Amino acid sequence: MIRVDASSFIPIYEQIKKEIVRLVATGQLKVHDPLPSIRDLAAEIIVNPNTVARAYRELEQDGLLSTQKGRGSFIADGAAPEASSKLKAYLGRIMDEAIAEAKTFDLGGDAILGLFEDRLRRSADRRRGGRHE
Amino acid sequence: MIRVDASSFIPIYEQIKKEIVRLVATGQLKVHDPLPSIRDLAAEIIVNPNTVARAYRELEQDGLLSTQKGRGSFIADGAAPEASSKLKAYLGRIMDEAIAEAKTFDLGGDAILGLFEDRLRRSADRRRGGRHE
Amino acid sequence: MIRVDASSFIPIYEQIKKEIVRLVATGQLKVHDPLPSIRDLAAEIIVNPNTVARAYRELEQDGLLSTQKGRGSFIADGAAPEASSKLKAYLGRIMDEAIAEAKTFDLGGDAILGLFEDRLRRSADRRRGGRHE
Amino acid sequence: MIRVDASSFIPIYEQIKKEIVRLVATGQLKVHDPLPSIRDLAAEIIVNPNTVARAYRELEQDGLLSTQKGRGSFIADGAAPEASSKLKAYLGRIMDEAIAEAKTFDLGGDAILGLFEDRLRRSADRRRGGRHE
DNA sequence: GTGGTCTAGACCACC
DNA sequence: GTGGTCTAGACCACA
Numbered sequence: 001m002i003r004v005d006a007s008s009f010i011p012i013y014e015q016i017k018k019e020i021v022r023l024v025a026t027g028q029l030k031v032h033d034p035l036p037s038i039r040d041l042a043a044e045i046i047v048n049p050n051t052v053a054r055a056y057r058e059l060e061q062d063g064l065l066s067t068q069k070g071r072g073s074f075i076a077d078g079a080a081p082e083a084s085s086k087l088k089a090y091l092g093r094i095m096d097e098a099i100a101e102a103k104t105f106d107l108g109g110d111a112i113l114g115l116f117e118d119r120l121r122r123s124a125d126r127r128r129g130g131r132h133e
Numbered sequence: 134m135i136r137v138d139a140s141s142f143i144p145i146y147e148q149i150k151k152e153i154v155r156l157v158a159t160g161q162l163k164v165h166d167p168l169p170s171i172r173d174l175a176a177e178i179i180v181n182p183n184t185v186a187r188a189y190r191e192l193e194q195d196g197l198l199s200t201q202k203g204r205g206s207f208i209a210d211g212a213a214p215e216a217s218s219k220l221k222a223y224l225g226r227i228m229d230e231a232i233a234e235a236k237t238f239d240l241g242g243d244a245i246l247g248l249f250e251d252r253l254r255r256s257a258d259r260r261r262g263g264r265h266e
Numbered sequence: 267m268i269r270v271d272a273s274s275f276i277p278i279y280e281q282i283k284k285e286i287v288r289l290v291a292t293g294q295l296k297v298h299d300p301l302p303s304i305r306d307l308a309a310e311i312i313v314n315p316n317t318v319a320r321a322y323r324e325l326e327q328d329g330l331l332s333t334q335k336g337r338g339s340f341i342a343d344g345a346a347p348e349a350s351s352k353l354k355a356y357l358g359r360i361m362d363e364a365i366a367e368a369k370t371f372d373l374g375g376d377a378i379l380g381l382f383e384d385r386l387r388r389s390a391d392r393r394r395g396g397r398h399e
Numbered sequence: 400m401i402r403v404d405a406s407s408f409i410p411i412y413e414q415i416k417k418e419i420v421r422l423v424a425t426g427q428l429k430v431h432d433p434l435p436s437i438r439d440l441a442a443e444i445i446v447n448p449n450t451v452a453r454a455y456r457e458l459e460q461d462g463l464l465s466t467q468k469g470r471g472s473f474i475a476d477g478a479a480p481e482a483s484s485k486l487k488a489y490l491g492r493i494m495d496e497a498i499a500e501a502k503t504f505d506l507g508g509d510a511i512l513g514l515f516e517d518r519l520r521r522s523a524d525r526r527r528g529g530r531h532e
Numbered sequence: 533g534t535g536g537t538c539t540a541g542a543c544c545a546c547c
Numbered sequence: 548g549t550g551g552t553c554t555a556g557a558c559c560a561c562a
Contacts, residue, residue: 275413276408277408288503288504292504356500357500357504360500362522371424371425371490375520378519379519382494383512
């Protein structure tokens with residue numbers, strides 16, 4: 001459920017944080033649900049436990065999860081709306097980024113929208129097993 | 134013309150590279166045009182000359198510019214199509230990212246497109262001095 | 267195993283690259299073998315770590331080694347044939363240089379070959395503790 | 400008559416020096432012959448006059464040429480044997496370099512000689528307009 | 533401990 | 548003035 005891209009410039013602990021926020025926001029993790037243990041998650045995504053630990057620690061500081069010694073980590077009370085707003089903000093931000101980037105191309109609004117529609121259609125095609133570009 | 138964000142996770146030298154690719158792709162820099170000297174650009178964007186030098190060096194390895202010792206760096210022959218395709222690939226990538234992110238919300242294609250249109254309109258509004266969100 | 271000459275016109279990072287290519291081509295470094303850490307090699311050959319880092323980075327761009335943050339650098343898959351051909355090209359180039367130089371003496375092919383054989387014999391003699399020229 | 404390789408790591412003024420030594424050693428330039436003026440040579444090999452000036456200056460320090468203000472530079476008395484021995488030493492050095500390089504390949508003497516013969520034959524073929532490898 | 537980025541500043545070759 | 552190399556040393560992400 002959690003995916004991470006080692007070649008990205010974004011630190012892995014940041015990617016892990018975002019993934020967990022996403023799972024909470026989309027209801028795949030609910031309040032009081034246990035998170036995978038640091039060691040398990042580290043093994044699953046082939047990453048050092050320290051890296052997972054840092055992600056968990058920072059999420060706890062954000063109030064999104066609570067860690068109980070010896071028992072593990074759990075989604076905190078009230079995490080869902082918090083995560084939801086975070087994720088929405090994140091989505092808005094990267095859409096704005098795509099838009100800003102497109103504008104530096106000297107593309108007009110229609111052209112940008114057309115390009116986006118095109119990528120959207122392609123991604124739907126890929127899902128249905130359509131050919132890659 | 135070249136802007137970098139020191140707080141970004143993306144290394145500054147990568148940002149510089151991308152900016153130059155953008156300027157070439159959009160025709161603001163043409164074949165044989167001189168680039169700002171390493172020292173000048175470094176001073177302008179308040180960055181160490183070595184950082185700019187690294188960006189220039191890697192762009193030269195990519196064949197986008199050619200540098201002559203003691204004279205400066207210049208946009209290489211055939212840089213424009215190369216830059217154009219690089220920038221298109223880059224733009225496609227971040228649009229795909231936005232789309233992938235949007236899909237985690239279980240939104241249909243139309244809803245995603247609507248959201249994007251919304252952001253696009255907002256960004257146009259902001260430009261015209263409309264209210265910030 | 268890696269030697270560099272600080273007084274040479276060839277940049278140190280290029281010398282390091284060539285040495286590693288040589289070690290791979292001669293089988294002294296095999297696929298997936300770890301390279302010395304940047305700091306260790308820098309200390310060994312008495313050079314700044316940044317200089318070694320540059321050599322490693324460029325070799326990685328050439329696909330000859332792969333580095334994993336926090337773990338170190340390793341000989342990449344398929345590095346051996348690549349290194350071999352690189353080294354052969356390099357050797358051919360310096361032999362051609364020697365030949366071109368010899369030809370400026372208006373020597374015939376046989377004379378040039380004789381001269382080369384002579385130096386070759388001398389170098390073997392030196393190895394066996396023979397007199398220096 | 401003088402050729403220079405801008406992409407070489409060897410400084411251009413060193414290459415110019417070597418070329419002149421070669422011309423003297425091979426008798427293409429004789430004692431008291433005038434050298435091309437700094438500006439002419441610079442224009443011919445497309446190089447900055449300062450670079451040529453430095454080569455001439457260092458050759459003068461070596462006693463190979465003498466410069467007379469307003470008249471130009473001339474091959475100095477006794478330059479020929481000096482140049483000859485320099486060039487021979489140089490040839491020996493690069494042959495030794497080729498040999499040393501070949502030995503790091505773990506090649507035996509016969510193999511090295513074979514390789515050299517091969518390159519020699521190729522170079523003769525090229526001269527006669529034979530096909531390139 | 534590892535590598536990666538960045539800074540500050542030196543010296544050199546070349547224009 | 549230009550770019551190129553190298554050093555010294557800082558801070559960060561990651562194992």
